[in-house]
Amino acid sequence: MTDQAAVEARNAARHYGSGQSVVKALDDVSLTIRKGEFFTLLGPSGCGKTTLLRLIAGFETPTSGQILLSGQDITDIPPNKRKVNTVFQSYALFPHLSVAANIAFGLEMLGRPKAETAARVEEMLALVRLDQMADRKPAMLSGGQQQRVALARALAPGPEVLLLDEPLSALDLKLRKEMQLELKRLQTETGITFVFVTHDQEEALTMSDRIGVMRAGKLQQVGGPREIYNGPVNRFVADFIGETNFLTGTLEAGRVRLPSGEMLDVPEATGQGEVTLAIRPEQIRIDPEGALEARLTQTVYFGTDTHCHLQLKDGTEIVARLQSPPSGDVGLSIGETLRLSPVPGSVQVLEGD
Amino acid sequence: MALSQSARNGWLLSAPALILLAVGAAGPLLIVVIYSFLTPGDFSGVEWTFTTEAWFRVFFERDIFDDTVSAADAHLTIFWRSLKLSLLTTLATFVVGFPMAWFIATQPPNRRAAWLFLITIPFWTNLLIRTFAILEIIRNQGLLNSFLLWLGVINDPLQILYTDTAVLIGMAYVYLPLMVLPLFAAIDRFDFKLIEAGYDLYASRWQVLRRIVVPIVRPGIVAGSILVFVPSLGAYVTPRILGGGKNMMLGNFIELQFGQGRNWPLGAALSMLLLVIVLTALLAYVRVTSSEGRQNV
Amino acid sequence: MSRRDFNIAAMPGFATIAIAAFVLLYMPIVTMVIYSFNASDSVALWGGFSLRWYAIAWENDFVKEATVRSLVLAASAAVIASALATLAALGTTRRKRFKGQTFIYVMINQPLMVPEIVTAVALLIFFAAIKKATGYTGLGYLILAHSAFCVPFAYLPIRARLEGMDLTLERAAADLYATPFQTFRRITLPLMAPGIAAGAMLSFVISLDDVIITEFVKSAGQDTLPTYMLGQLRRAVTPEVNAISTALLVLTVLMLTAFFLLTRKRG
Structure with missing residues (x-):
């Protein structure tokens, strides 16, 4: 990974319709994706992540702003002249062509010599472990195999950037986990910049070098998985990525006063006034010395973890995730009153909504 | 083996239609086969004497003076003209019909139905009326010649009517909707994501068309070609009105045998020949589409 | 921008x-x-x-007679073809595939596959023999021929309608104590009606348009509008043919519009 830009969006906007009924699918987004990184665009459906991907691929043109590839403005370059390739959500494999012919397609269109194309196809088949399937038609393959063909086909021409549009969404859970590792391996082996679109936060966290979280056509936060998970900039990001408990209170010189009157130490917070605090369930400890008093209302056993549903004195419902002991029983009884404290440094002070 | 009650009801309910079709369409075809092996009657009809003469005369002729046998050139010319005009009609309707079908299929859904309706109206309009309408356009005093004369491109009216060109124009005109409708159906089912994939993989527009679209909508192309080729080969009304008496096609030649020709067995043999060609084409179509169905599913 | x-x-x-x-x-x-x-x-x-040519056509007795004959023929063919096609559609849809079903399909669609000129020749030969044997030369031959080639056109929309119908409706009727006949009369038939109407209309248009089979099958003095026009075209083209064609065209378009409204998917 280098600091050179592979893809840049400069004030890119994409509007549909006009006048009163204009829909801003992408609203003034600026973003730099670095060469060789695995970058994920994450957000709920309709957040503009796929639109941004299609702007990079060239299937749509920004209403305003620019798209750059390796520093060159490609905004007006048609998709068949851009050195980016796409793995489509539905794979879009050519049903009348064999696996090998699908993979060779891009190279043929580029007019590469036959021998070179053949060798490259072999290489790609080996890379995605489909050597035995070269002559099959796509319809004769399983979903996972089709996925690999789509990958091989997009990688074969050696694009500067590979775009992946929710490619794992059609696979079942087990296969999806397998393909996540596979994708990560392919990205590392080829060193190609991957731009991956998903609505699945877990997928984003496990695979990405960096994540861009989007909402309603705007980029909310860009950063590494740990940074995004542990330091969400707003309530939306905190809520969308992982589970989070939100508490509201008033900030008073490094401490937050909760509605119940309890005081919580938040040394990293500065300023004053109303704030929202985000605390991850796994960062809450049962601690006889803890600042918060809560009543246990329910426990849900999840194998490795047990989720404890608790009610604070002011009525706020929160969840604490405790590691299950070998016996499986956390040894708490419903209705019991406990004292809690967040792990030091784990409380996030959020701005906005 | 006893039929299940469901099958028996199925047969009973279908029986009236089957009887009607047996009497009013399919059954008489068998009589045609028999007639093709009989001797022509003196004025019309047949004598009930078995002979293969009619079939012989389809392809050969015997000199009345010295009994030497030679190929029936007049017949072969008509066969060749029918085949040539039918193939050209198929080609012409494809060249024009494919862009039309594409155009309709890529219209916004709310406008698509209206365009389809525009194609459907001529499709259901009387063939005779449409042929007559074309006649009005291409005749010597027709719109086309008047327009060309007015432009000064020509000094004398072009003699288009009563030529093979007129028959070709007329057949392409009347059979065009038969090409467009199945092509539209095929393109409408086509997954346009595949075109995106093609452009994503550096294909030009022409390459996308030739390498991705055409192979995938091929069943529609074959269906449209069959739907145009089959009635073209058996065309009767259009060549009769636009081709005049001399430029006969197979259909007119068959009719001639039952009229002035007074050779019913020859007419019967020619009809069967036409039927065999058409059924062969249909069978080939079924083969092609079912084998492709297997490949792509 | x-x-x-x-x-x-x-x-x-x-x-x-x-x-x-x-x-x-x-x-x-x-x-x-x-x-x-x-x-x-x-x-x-x-x-x-x-409107001169319309008036001339209207006053022409041949045209009047041919028009009436065309309409009678088309109406008879439409009624017969759609009735038989309805029965056949009931027999071939919504039941387990049975032996011979393909044969039934092929038979019903046969008029679509055989070139019209061949069928025309076959009917000419067949009916000539019957005419000779019985001496009957009425409109029956044309009605029989037209009904036969209209069957596939009536069958297709009726079958499509039946296939789109929910079987559970009939089971519900049976559950509510309806006899099979009552179920058919009160549930199945009303639901099928638009399909039957569409099939009848298509048959009407197809019969009205036919030239070749009519030309071969008709006895002397049995011209329909299209065969009358064909005869006119053989001699000299007069604007009268324009007027007749236009009237026929309008009729066809009206029927087709009705057909489209009937078969349009609702809801």
């Missing part, structure tokens, strides 16, 4: 060819309609608007 998307569906020249083809497709028909209102004797020169 307005930028255009790269339109993946656009192909160079396609829209131009398509629009030009649509214009060429309608130009002859439109020309014919316009000239049917021509006051002049000539088919080429425009002499002002007039």
Whole structure:
């Protein structure tokens, strides 16, 4: 990974319709994706992540702003002249062509010599472990195999950037986990910049070098998985990525006063006034010395973890995730009153909504 | 083996239609086969004497003076003209019909139905009326010649009517909707994501068309070609009105045998020949589409 | 700022060819309609608007007779074909595939596969023999022939309608104590009605349009409107044919519009 830009969006906007009924699918987004990184665009459906991907691929043109590839403005370059390739959500494999012919397609269109194309196809088949399937038609393959063909086909021409549009969404859970590792391996082996679109936060966290979280056509936060998970900039990001408990209170010189009157130490917070605090369930400890008093209302056993549903004195419902002991029983009884404290440094002070 | 009650009801309910079709369409075809092996009657009809003469005369002729046998050139010319005009009609309707079908299929859904309706109206309009309408356009005093004369491109009216060109124009005109409708159906089912994939993989527009679209909508192309080729080969009304008496096609030649020709067995043999060609084409179509169905599913 | 998307569906020249083809497709028909209102004797020169040729056609006894015959024939064929096609559709849909079903399909669709001239020749031979044997030369032959080739056109929309119908409705009727006949009469038939009407209309149009089979099967003096026109065209083209064609065209378009409204998917 280098600091050179592979893809840049400069004030890119994409509007549909006009006048009163204009829909801003992408609203003034600026973003730099670095060469060789695995970058994920994450957000709920309709957040503009796929639109941004299609702007990079060239299937749509920004209403305003620019798209750059390796520093060159490609905004007006048609998709068949851009050195980016796409793995489509539905794979879009050519049903009348064999696996090998699908993979060779891009190279043929580029007019590469036959021998070179053949060798490259072999290489790609080996890379995605489909050597035995070269002559099959796509319809004769399983979903996972089709996925690999789509990958091989997009990688074969050696694009500067590979775009992946929710490619794992059609696979079942087990296969999806397998393909996540596979994708990560392919990205590392080829060193190609991957731009991956998903609505699945877990997928984003496990695979990405960096994540861009989007909402309603705007980029909310860009950063590494740990940074995004542990330091969400707003309530939306905190809520969308992982589970989070939100508490509201008033900030008073490094401490937050909760509605119940309890005081919580938040040394990293500065300023004053109303704030929202985000605390991850796994960062809450049962601690006889803890600042918060809560009543246990329910426990849900999840194998490795047990989720404890608790009610604070002011009525706020929160969840604490405790590691299950070998016996499986956390040894708490419903209705019991406990004292809690967040792990030091784990409380996030959020701005906005 | 006893039929299940469901099958028996199925047969009973279908029986009236089957009887009607047996009497009013399919059954008489068998009589045609028999007639093709009989001797022509003196004025019309047949004598009930078995002979293969009619079939012989389809392809050969015997000199009345010295009994030497030679190929029936007049017949072969008509066969060749029918085949040539039918193939050209198929080609012409494809060249024009494919862009039309594409155009309709890529219209916004709310406008698509209206365009389809525009194609459907001529499709259901009387063939005779449409042929007559074309006649009005291409005749010597027709719109086309008047327009060309007015432009000064020509000094004398072009003699288009009563030529093979007129028959070709007329057949392409009347059979065009038969090409467009199945092509539209095929393109409408086509997954346009595949075109995106093609452009994503550096294909030009022409390459996308030739390498991705055409192979995938091929069943529609074959269906449209069959739907145009089959009635073209058996065309009767259009060549009769636009081709005049001399430029006969197979259909007119068959009719001639039952009229002035007074050779019913020859007419019967020619009809069967036409039927065999058409059924062969249909069978080939079924083969092609079912084998492709297997490949792509 | 307005930028255009790269339109993946656009192909160079396609829209131009398509629009030009649509214009060429309608130009002859439109020309014919316009000239049917021509006051002049000539088919080429425009002499002002007039209904003269409609009046002439209307007063022509041959045209009147042929029109009545065409309509009677089309109506008979439509009724017979749609009735038999309804039974056949009930027999071949919504039940387990049975032996011979393919044969039934092939038989029903046979008129679509055999060139019309071949069927015409076959019927000519067959009916000539019957005419000779029985001496009967009435309209029955034409009604029989037209009904037969209309069956597939009636069958297709009826079958499509039946296949789209929910079987549970009939089970519900049976559950509510309806006898099989009551179920058919009160549930199945009303639900099928639009399909049957559509099939009858298509049959009507197809019968009204037929030239070749009618030309071969008709006895002397049994001209229908299309065969009358064909005979006229063989001699000289008069604007009267324009008027008849236009009237026939209007009738066809009206039937088709009704057909489309009937088969349009609702809800």
